[in-house]
Amino acid sequence: MEELNAEQLPNDIEQLKNLLLNAQKSLRKKDRKIQSLYQLITAYQEAKRLSATRQFSPSSEKESLQQRLFNEAESDVDTPEEAVHIDTSTEVKAHKRRGGRKKLPDHLPRLDIIHDLSDDEKRCACGCEQEKIGEDITEQIDIVPAKVRVLKHIRYKYACKHCDNAPKVAAMPPQPIPKSQASPGFLAYVATSKYADALPLYRQCNILKRGGVEYARNTLSHQVVKAGELVQPLINLMEEKALSYPVLQMDETTVQVLREPDKTPQSKSYMWVMRGGPPEQSSIIYHYDPGRGQAVPSRLLAGYQGYLQTDAWHAYDAVHGKDITAVACWAHARRKFKDAEKALPKVKQKRAGKIQQALAYIKKLYAIEKRMCNVGNEARLEARQTESLDTLEAFKAWLDKQPVNPESLLGKAISYTLKYWDRLIEYCNDARIEIDNNGIENKIRPFAVGRKNWLFSATQSGARASANLYSLIETAKANGLNEYDYLKWVFTKLPAANTVEEVEALLPWNQDRTELVNWVYA
Numbered sequence: 001m002e003e004l005n006a007e008q009l010p011n012d013i014e015q016l017k018n019l020l021l022n023a024q025k026s027l028r029k030k031d032r033k034i035q036s037l038y039q040l041i042t043a044y045q046e047a048k049r050l051s052a053t054r055q056f057s058p059s060s061e062k063e064s065l066q067q068r069l070f071n072e073a074e075s076d077v078d079t080p081e082e083a084v085h086i087d088t089s090t091e092v093k094a095h096k097r098r099g100g101r102k103k104l105p106d107h108l109p110r111l112d113i114i115h116d117l118s119d120d121e122k123r124c125a126c127g128c129e130q131e132k133i134g135e136d137i138t139e140q141i142d143i144v145p146a147k148v149r150v151l152k153h154i155r156y157k158y159a160c161k162h163c164d165n166a167p168k169v170a171a172m173p174p175q176p177i178p179k180s181q182a183s184p185g186f187l188a189y190v191a192t193s194k195y196a197d198a199l200p201l202y203r204q205c206n207i208l209k210r211g212g213v214e215y216a217r218n219t220l221s222h223q224v225v226k227a228g229e230l231v232q233p234l235i236n237l238m239e240e241k242a243l244s245y246p247v248l249q250m251d252e253t254t255v256q257v258l259r260e261p262d263k264t265p266q267s268k269s270y271m272w273v274m275r276g277g278p279p280e281q282s283s284i285i286y287h288y289d290p291g292r293g294q295a296v297p298s299r300l301l302a303g304y305q306g307y308l309q310t311d312a313w314h315a316y317d318a319v320h321g322k323d324i325t326a327v328a329c330w331a332h333a334r335r336k337f338k339d340a341e342k343a344l345p346k347v348k349q350k351r352a353g354k355i356q357q358a359l360a361y362i363k364k365l366y367a368i369e370k371r372m373c374n375v376g377n378e379a380r381l382e383a384r385q386t387e388s389l390d391t392l393e394a395f396k397a398w399l400d401k402q403p404v405n406p407e408s409l410l411g412k413a414i415s416y417t418l419k420y421w422d423r424l425i426e427y428c429n430d431a432r433i434e435i436d437n438n439g440i441e442n443k444i445r446p447f448a449v450g451r452k453n454w455l456f457s458a459t460q461s462g463a464r465a466s467a468n469l470y471s472l473i474e475t476a477k478a479n480g481l482n483e484y485d486y487l488k489w490v491f492t493k494l495p496a497a498n499t500v501e502e503v504e505a506l507l508p509w510n511q512d513r514t515e516l517v518n519w520v521y522a
């Protein structure tokens with residue numbers, strides 16, 4: 001609005017009022033524009049600082065002792081009763097002397113190396129022959145790298161010399177890959193190296209070469225795919241077990257598959273991961289799919305009834321409803337506030353009252369969970385229904401009255417928490433639900449580490465085989481088994497399993513770790 005001098009002002013009172021009202025509206029409009037620009041600039045500065053923090057600072061979300069002191073946060077709350085106090089006192093435990101190094105496992109083979117005195121050394125200074133009165137034993141661990149051997153199957157033939165009947169030959173046990181040079185132990189070693197230790201196949205070929213064996217990578221890839229297809233009956237039973245339990249966690253991550261119909265080699269595909277089953281029969285299932293849309297969880301969760309804990313990815317909304325109750329993750333909510341804290345200028349981080357107050361509420365929720373982690377479901381549910389819900393109610397009231405810039409990271413953190421509030425508090429209704437989705441995220445990490453090394457799958461069949469072998473290895477680990485021992489057992493016994501009962505007997509939770517180790521090292 002242009003400036004007016006006194007001579008330009010109208011004499012009529014009504015006209016003057018209208019002029020002043022229009023000027024006021026114009027100023028408000030400019031103020032809103034300025035405020036909007038300020039919010040956008042602030043959000044951009046936060047994003048820039050957060051990006052730099054993620055690039056150059058440690059990624060841990062743990063708080064330092066200094067960050068746990070909430071003087072500023074307490075002063076930011078309207079009443080002293082609403083402030084969340086965390087006990088920062090440190091209990092110094094009594095000093096416990098270390099018990100020494102751990103004994104090497106008994107199942108490992110021993111090679112005796114005798115160290116004896118010479119005949120001259122055995123003679124005493126008095127001239128007598130010293131007698132042996134005992135021995136000192138020192139054990140060292142030793143590794144023979146890539147010790148390769150050949151299993152030579154000799155099958156005797158028998159024939160009758162008095163008739164023309166066909167000869168008989170002793171049968172070989174069913175093999176994981178018929179007419180292949182790969183033994184069950186070899187397949188277990190290769191699969192464990194790739195999917196548990198993130199060692200690509202071309203590096204394994206180099207290791208074999210050092211052991212004196214020339215092995216083509218294409219042959220090794222083909223055998224890994226066949227091994228992944230072999231274990232499909234076990235994967236089916238594991239998935240049934242996971243979906244039969246009323247608490248399920250899901251997450252997804254990217255995978256590159258070079259040869260997919262109607263897709264370029266550079267396009268992204270996805271590995272969907274679910275974690276379910278009773279605690280003593282935990283199942284981790286990986287599913288490869290070219291897409292990340294709603295059709296995937298709809299297909300994978302067909303017929304499932306219970307709680308589904310995920311992040312806020314909208315594809316899962318397709319399955320939420322009467323049979324499936326959505327549960328959100330408090331680790332994701334906390335991460336939003338931690339990002340807001342990281343994006344603050346360093347001079348303001350110690351005075352981040354609102355952020356630290358929010359983190360204090362969340363920390364109190366986790367403190368309750370930590371205290372009740374080793375109790376029964378009944379006691380845990382009671383603690384959640386009393387202590388946790390009281391904390392959540394206070395947190396919700398605090399969130400509702402926070403005047404913050406909606407474009408800022410703090411504003412987005414508050415908006416996210418309020419948007420998914422009903423899902424975030426759902427864990428208080430059932431003791432079997434975890435407070436966050438970290439359990440499934442921890443199962444994404446082995447795949448992500450492997451992906452950095454082997455980079456991609458060449459074909460869809462390779463991606464599906466990888467999903468099956470990751471499922472078997474991670475489920476074995478979740479049930480306390482050694483991955484190699486279990487895979488060798490499966491590749492040895494599964495080819496001869498002809499009934500559902502025989503396959504069920506091979507599931508990870510039906511194995512005894514000690515018996516498995518003794519079988520492998522027998």
